[in-house]
Amino acid sequence: MIPQPHLIARVRPEFARGERDMCCHFFPLPAEGVVPEVLRAYCGFDIHPGEAESLEEPAGMPCLGCLMAAVLPS
Template sequence: MTRPVLLVRLRPGVVGESRRVVHVVPVPAGSAVPAVLVAYCGARIPPGAAELLPEPAGMPCTACLLRAPLPRPDRLSAGD
C-alpha cells in the first residue's frame, strides 16, 4: 500500500522565490506532531516554515518526484 503524502511549499520569506518548490512529504505515522517534516528529497521542514497545498500547484521538487513511490496501477482511477 502506498503511504499518503502531503504537498508542501516553504512560505515566502523562508527562502527566496526560486527555491519555493513543492515538496512531497509522506504523512507522518501516528498521531503525534513530528518535530520536522522530512520530504522524499531529504529536505527537513520545521514547524511553521511551510504551507500545505490542497492540490498540485507550482514548480515541483524534482528530487522528491524521483524518490517518491509510485502509486500501484490498480489504485489509479481512469476518468476521475
C-alpha cells in the first residue's frame, strides 16, 4: 500500500461538476506539520476546504489517475 499518510476524499455532490469529480481521490498528506489548505490529489486534482467529504475507505468509483500514480513509482 502507500507508505505515506494519505486521505481519501470525494467532492460533495453539490460541488461536483462532472463525472471526474464524483470519483474518490487519494491525497498524500505531509508526514508531519500542517495540512495544506488546498489538497492536491495524486492525479493533480485540487480540492478546496468545505467542498469535499473525507472517506474512511474508498467508496464509489476510485480515480484512475490517483490509483495509477499511487501504485506506480514515479
